[in-house]
Amino acid sequence: MLYREAGDFKTSYRDDSQTFPLKLDRMGYWVTLAVAFGVIPFVITDYWANAVLVPFLIYAIAALGLNILVGYGGQVSLGTGGFMAVGAYATYKLSTSFPEISLLIHILLAGGITAAVGVFFGLPSLRIKGFYLAVATLAAQFFLVWLFNKVPWFYNYSASGQITAPERTFLGYVISGPATSASAKYLVCLVFAVGLAWVARNLTRGTAGRKWMAIRDMDIAAEIIGVNPLTAKMSAFAVSSFFIGIAGALLFSIYLGAAEASETFGITKSFLVLFMVIIGGLGSIFGSFAGAAFLVVLPVFLKNVLVGAFGWPTDLAAHIELMIVGALIVFFLIVEPHGLAQLWRLTKEKLRLWPFPH
Amino acid sequence: MQTQPRPEGLLMEQLLYASEVLVNGLMAGVMYSLVALGFVLIFKASGVFNYAQGVLALFAALTLVGIQQGQIPFAHLINAMTGTHLSSFGWTVPSLLAILLTALVMVGLAILIETLVLKHLVGQEPIIMFMATIGLAYFLEGLGDIMWGADVKTLDVGLPQGISDTAEAWTAALTGYGFFIDRLDIWATVIAALLVAALVAFSQYTKQGRAMRAVADDHQAALSVGISLRFIWVMVWSIAGFVALVAGIMWGTKSGVQFSLSLIALKALPVLMLGGFTSIPGAIVGGLIIGVGEKLFEFYIGPLVGGATESWFAYVLALIFLVFRPQGLFGERIIERV
Numbered sequence: 001m002l003y004r005e006a007g008d009f010k011t012s013y014r015d016d017s018q019t020f021p022l023k024l025d026r027m028g029y030w031v032t033l034a035v036a037f038g039v040i041p042f043v044i045t046d047y048w049a050n051a052v053l054v055p056f057l058i059y060a061i062a063a064l065g066l067n068i069l070v071g072y073g074g075q076v077s078l079g080t081g082g083f084m085a086v087g088a089y090a091t092y093k094l095s096t097s098f099p100e101i102s103l104l105i106h107i108l109l110a111g112g113i114t115a116a117v118g119v120f121f122g123l124p125s126l127r128i129k130g131f132y133l134a135v136a137t138l139a140a141q142f143f144l145v146w147l148f149n150k151v152p153w154f155y156n157y158s159a160s161g162q163i164t165a166p167e168r169t170f171l172g173y174v175i176s177g178p179a180t181s182a183s184a185k186y187l188v189c190l191v192f193a194v195g196l197a198w199v200a201r202n203l204t205r206g207t208a209g210r211k212w213m214a215i216r217d218m219d220i221a222a223e224i225i226g227v228n229p230l231t232a233k234m235s236a237f238a239v240s241s242f243f244i245g246i247a248g249a250l251l252f253s254i255y256l257g258a259a260e261a262s263e264t265f266g267i268t269k270s271f272l273v274l275f276m277v278i279i280g281g282l283g284s285i286f287g288s289f290a291g292a293a294f295l296v297v298l299p300v301f302l303k304n305v306l307v308g309a310f311g312w313p314t315d316l317a318a319h320i321e322l323m324i325v326g327a328l329i330v331f332f333l334i335v336e337p338h339g340l341a342q343l344w345r346l347t348k349e350k351l352r353l354w355p356f357p358h
Numbered sequence: 359m360q361t362q363p364r365p366e367g368l369l370m371e372q373l374l375y376a377s378e379v380l381v382n383g384l385m386a387g388v389m390y391s392l393v394a395l396g397f398v399l400i401f402k403a404s405g406v407f408n409y410a411q412g413v414l415a416l417f418a419a420l421t422l423v424g425i426q427q428g429q430i431p432f433a434h435l436i437n438a439m440t441g442t443h444l445s446s447f448g449w450t451v452p453s454l455l456a457i458l459l460t461a462l463v464m465v466g467l468a469i470l471i472e473t474l475v476l477k478h479l480v481g482q483e484p485i486i487m488f489m490a491t492i493g494l495a496y497f498l499e500g501l502g503d504i505m506w507g508a509d510v511k512t513l514d515v516g517l518p519q520g521i522s523d524t525a526e527a528w529t530a531a532l533t534g535y536g537f538f539i540d541r542l543d544i545w546a547t548v549i550a551a552l553l554v555a556a557l558v559a560f561s562q563y564t565k566q567g568r569a570m571r572a573v574a575d576d577h578q579a580a581l582s583v584g585i586s587l588r589f590i591w592v593m594v595w596s597i598a599g600f601v602a603l604v605a606g607i608m609w610g611t612k613s614g615v616q617f618s619l620s621l622i623a624l625k626a627l628p629v630l631m632l633g634g635f636t637s638i639p640g641a642i643v644g645g646l647i648i649g650v651g652e653k654l655f656e657f658y659i660g661p662l663v664g665g666a667t668e669s670w671f672a673y674v675l676a677l678i679f680l681v682f683r684p685q686g687l688f689g690e691r692i693i694e695r696v
Contacts, residue, residue: 076485076488076489123681124677124680124681127680127681127684128680128681128684130484130485131407131484131485131488132631132680132684134485134488135627135628135630135631135673135676136631136673136676136677136680138624138627138628138673139670139673139674139676139677142669142670142673143670143673143674145669146666146667146669146670149666150663150664150665150666151664267624271492271496274489274492275493278489310438312438312439313434313438315503315508316434316435316438316504319500319503319504319508320500320504321500322496322497322499322500322503323496323497323500323501323504324500325493325496326493326494326495326496326497326498326499326500327493327497328493329489329490329492329493329496330474330475330490330493330494330497333479333482333486333489333490333493334475334478334479334490337486
């Protein structure tokens, strides 16, 4: 009864093409934002921030980035971990070289650097496609991780080979380093996540997004109707890497505080983010958030139930998690290739007609 | 071995050392080819790029060790659920029987994969199939660990190991410098050669082999002349499972049965890209090129850039190669029309 478009009259083209056409959806969006900004920072505990909310926001950014490349651009990449490492190491180098400039600016700059690296490794996509490209992006993954391990300049010649986030403040609040409060971590990530989601939404429904989707659906046909594959593919790689770089920068500087290239940014990270995109829904902004939420919460949930409640050993829980994630990937690809986002869309369709089936 | 540091002998010694690196690279390449073969088989017959091939090898090796040592499957899980302390049946199975039983398990797995996964994905885009096999790889990895335990296991089916004295003596007699060659590598080369010969003979001279090639060419046309697509798929996945078993035995004997075994799949990918996805000779030649290339690169360039170049050399080589020749060395030319 509530979820209706009746009475919600659109009088301009602008109104008609907005992201949330239904009033209830719009209200839900604003309420979510208000709760996220106005309530959660005051009630958040360290456990919730570190186990659930901060990783969720960071992975949501990474998933958004990969979704732009895979879901909208149709270029499969397995190099996400490597690009996140670029973001992290760029932030580290920038913030230790120029400590007087705000960390937030460094994070944005790190995104820019990652975009440049992403374009470089994206160049082969002009010649090769499909899983050839997917495997080719593995070159980026392994080469970058190796580079950050082997060239001491990147980790400032530290003895452990690790990078550690220096303490930085913003408006008098500590936002990086061990002394950061849970709400500060959360708020920084939230601002980036909301801002980038807004950018992604508007990019994907504008000219750039249409070009990406045209290339994805059929590249040769797109070229014939005047989409330049060079700019379309490279811009997809650039934007995607920008997002992923920022996710890597946040992961290192805000969330973990310390990182080691092969451990933090290994190939498993690449797969994790790809799984988020598949489970959440290819080519959907909401799906990126849903997929990230799902894969961040699932291990916490399994750990709490299997280890906490049943008292099973942790390695068993980890193996069961592998099985569940693997089975879910196959399940979603078979039954619902558009992921959780499509399930949500179907629910909304049903709600609009409820209680009548037609 | 003990050559005197003579001025004119130094270059000679370097050359000999380089050729030893080369030979060892060739041996490593044979191992890569073995895994790559499994990929090519499945890709040729079903158009599925099977990322799970490496995990299949791990799974096969785990199962083999488990059967050999008479472990109880899922003992860990049962113990956790019921509080018992089960570990093994208390018997051991002879290697040959264990290998046969494992091959049967792999066939069963092929049937399961076909009915649960592949049947539902007919006609999907290749990239969707690829991602499905990544999911499959994760599932099998978790399953293998739960079934047989995740600890590192030693695998011994009676293959000879260690430095080959004969090879050292021969090369010493020929060149005055004894090559350091693992006997297991020699055996792997022989077995791989036999396997390839058998596979080629199978696909060229048997009815099922012809059907397999027909399916590879065109699913629809093959169906219309009465070839059962599902049977062919099960057959191909079983053969791939058997190849994975052989690869698992080799790698497992060499470096123990552990998680890293599944990562050899990642090594086989650039091999395939180099050789072309559809070509059995391509898989072999690609494997040899990558094996030799990465050993030589590590030997000559590695010390200059900090070493451990083996982690990425194969990919970068394949990437650069693909930019100039997207179909690989022996791959079919991709022609696209709107």
